[in-house]
Amino acid sequence: MVGQNIMRNLIVHTPSKPGNLGKVTTVIGAHGGDIGDIKTLKVGTLTTIRDITCTVEDATVLDTIVKSINALGNGIEVRAISDDVLKAHEGGKIHMTSRMDLHSIEDLRRVYTPGVASVCEEIQRSPEKASYYTSIGNTVAIVTDGTAILGLGNIGPVAGMPVMEGKAVLFDQLAGISGVPILLDTSDPDEVVETVKHISQGYGGILLEDIGSPHCFEIEERLKEDLSIPVMHDDQHGTAVVTLAATLSACRYAGVDIKDAVVGQIGLGAAGLAICRMLMAYGVSEVYGTDPQESAVMRLRQYGGNVLNSIEEVMAHCDIVIATTGVKGLIDPSLVREGQIILALSNPYPEISPEDAIAAGAAYAADGRLVNNILGFPGIFRGALNANAKDITYPMLVAAAEALVECTRHGDLVPPPLDHNVHKIVAKAVERIALKEMVHEG
Numbered sequence: 001m002v003g004q005n006i007m008r009n010l011i012v013h014t015p016s017k018p019g020n021l022g023k024v025t026t027v028i029g030a031h032g033g034d035i036g037d038i039k040t041l042k043v044g045t046l047t048t049i050r051d052i053t054c055t056v057e058d059a060t061v062l063d064t065i066v067k068s069i070n071a072l073g074n075g076i077e078v079r080a081i082s083d084d085v086l087k088a089h090e091g092g093k094i095h096m097t098s099r100m101d102l103h104s105i106e107d108l109r110r111v112y113t114p115g116v117a118s119v120c121e122e123i124q125r126s127p128e129k130a131s132y133y134t135s136i137g138n139t140v141a142i143v144t145d146g147t148a149i150l151g152l153g154n155i156g157p158v159a160g161m162p163v164m165e166g167k168a169v170l171f172d173q174l175a176g177i178s179g180v181p182i183l184l185d186t187s188d189p190d191e192v193v194e195t196v197k198h199i200s201q202g203y204g205g206i207l208l209e210d211i212g213s214p215h216c217f218e219i220e221e222r223l224k225e226d227l228s229i230p231v232m233h234d235d236q237h238g239t240a241v242v243t244l245a246a247t248l249s250a251c252r253y254a255g256v257d258i259k260d261a262v263v264g265q266i267g268l269g270a271a272g273l274a275i276c277r278m279l280m281a282y283g284v285s286e287v288y289g290t291d292p293q294e295s296a297v298m299r300l301r302q303y304g305g306n307v308l309n310s311i312e313e314v315m316a317h318c319d320i321v322i323a324t325t326g327v328k329g330l331i332d333p334s335l336v337r338e339g340q341i342i343l344a345l346s347n348p349y350p351e352i353s354p355e356d357a358i359a360a361g362a363a364y365a366a367d368g369r370l371v372n373n374i375l376g377f378p379g380i381f382r383g384a385l386n387a388n389a390k391d392i393t394y395p396m397l398v399a400a401a402e403a404l405v406e407c408t409r410h411g412d413l414v415p416p417p418l419d420h421n422v423h424k425i426v427a428k429a430v431e432r433i434a435l436k437e438m439v440h441e442g
């Protein structure tokens with residue numbers, strides 16, 4: 001559903017009689033509202049109160065829905081509309097907490113002065129003990145310059161903070177990692193690299209997030225080169241891992257060897273170029289891409305990809321089409337061919353909705369809510385930190401993608417993002433490869 005832009009909660013009162021909820025949901029659906037959760041807040045003898053989560057295209061549609069529900073009459077009424085998304089963000093989504101309780105002066109002396117001094121000295125004598133006696137080894141900096149926040153563009157790091165806090169929530173809940181947002185007021189690669197290098201000793205890893213192309217490429221390459229902790233640009237490699245997993249599953253259902261698949265990538269920025277590179281490195285021989293920016297197209301050529309001139313050409317030529325342009329509704333349903341696989345991954349709005357793609361003949365279709373790097377970065381970093389890896393390598397990323405395929409139920413493209421077991425399996429697979437690589441190096 002392209003354009004399902006706003007989510008609101010409708011507090012609806014109905015007389016406590018069967019059939020009234022049905023009337024309300026019918027009205028919402030008839031006007032194009034997408035119903036999420038329905039919570040019953042109160043069942044009284046006379047009145048039932050429900051909280052209905054509803055996603056709609058814009059405020060006008062919402063207004064029409066509310067008026068139409070109220071027009072049902074007979075005591076059916078929308079009593080309040082609340083914005084639960086904004087409410088959930090009040091005060092921010094994260095908070096640094098202590099792992100120790102302070103109950104006594106003794107606790108204080110152990111946790112803080114003077115006891116703490118001996119731990120400082122211990123680390124001074126043996127710096128490697130910092131990973132044991134501090135939280136550094138389990139903390140990842142989430143670094144952004146705010147230049148490519150989702151598909152919203154260059155809205156700046158402060159406006160992008162809710163996304164960074166979101167990534168920290170996912171790190172914590174899915175991988176037990178502390179994620180600390182770092183907002184940079186510069187996009188200059190020299191300055192970004194210098195700044196991140198200067199703060200890096202406080203972290204076990206660096207997740208670069210929503211840094212736009214092309215400067216993201218240089219920044220990531222230089223930081224990987226200069227730092228001896230794992231560095232990964234999520235929008236490049238986290239996305240590529242999950243997309244490879246989805247592509248592997250899709251090929252399996254279509255009975256096609258991924259190496260023989262004809263893949264087209266629309267948008268060759270951070271996500272798109274990394275997806276192409278990942279698929280080519282995995283052995284897909286026919287990878288095509290398109291992008292209005294000549295420099296983006298040149299980069300694809302450099303890595304051995306083929307260039308097509310338009311979206312129409314990609315849609316006409318490729319069996320699997322992946323889009324990461326940030327442009328809502330870019331793919332016209334008339335371009336979709338029977339049996340095609342369409343992954344329209346831009347957030348918050350896909351290039352074509354899965355429903356429209358399927359209706360137009362696609363065999364499989366997904367958007368960026370489903371095929372999302374949430375399935376990649378938490379487990380990848382958990383595995384890398386567990387192994388004490390100095391880098392995140394291509395074999396570690398492939399292991400993550402293959403672990404995701406293993407966890408995918410038949411008929412789905414990727415596993416459910418909130419299944420903690422999935423993230424554990426990804427982490428284990430990444431850790432195994434990291435340890436193997438370290439043995440080879442050592």
Ligand SMILES: NC(=O)c1ccc[n+]([C@@H]2O[C@H](COP(=O)([O-])OP(=O)(O)OC[C@H]3O[C@@H](n4cnc5c(N)ncnc54)[C@H](O)[C@@H]3O)[C@@H](O)[C@H]2O)c1
Pocket residue numbers: 148149150151152210211212213234235236239266267268269270271272290291292293296311323324325326327330345346347348367368369371372373374
């Ligand atoms: N689902 C996920 O997990 C996931 C992960 C990363 C990025 N994304 C989404 O992908 C989108 C792009 O992110 P990014 O970090 O790669 O941004 P980016 O700015 O680096 O890249 C966007 C690219 O799309 C190109 N583009 C714009 N209009 C186009 C058009 N009409 N045809 C072809 N190409 C076009 C641009 O020239 C640019 O090269 C965003 O919406 C983001 O939310 C999704």
Ligand SMILES: O=C(O)C[C@H](O)C(=O)O
Pocket residue numbers: 149150151163210234235346347368372373374
């Ligand atoms: O944040 C997401 O949902 C995925 C991705 O990192 C994006 O930028 O869209």
Ligand SMILES: [Mg+2]
Pocket residue numbers: 150209210234235
């Ligand atoms: Mg991102």
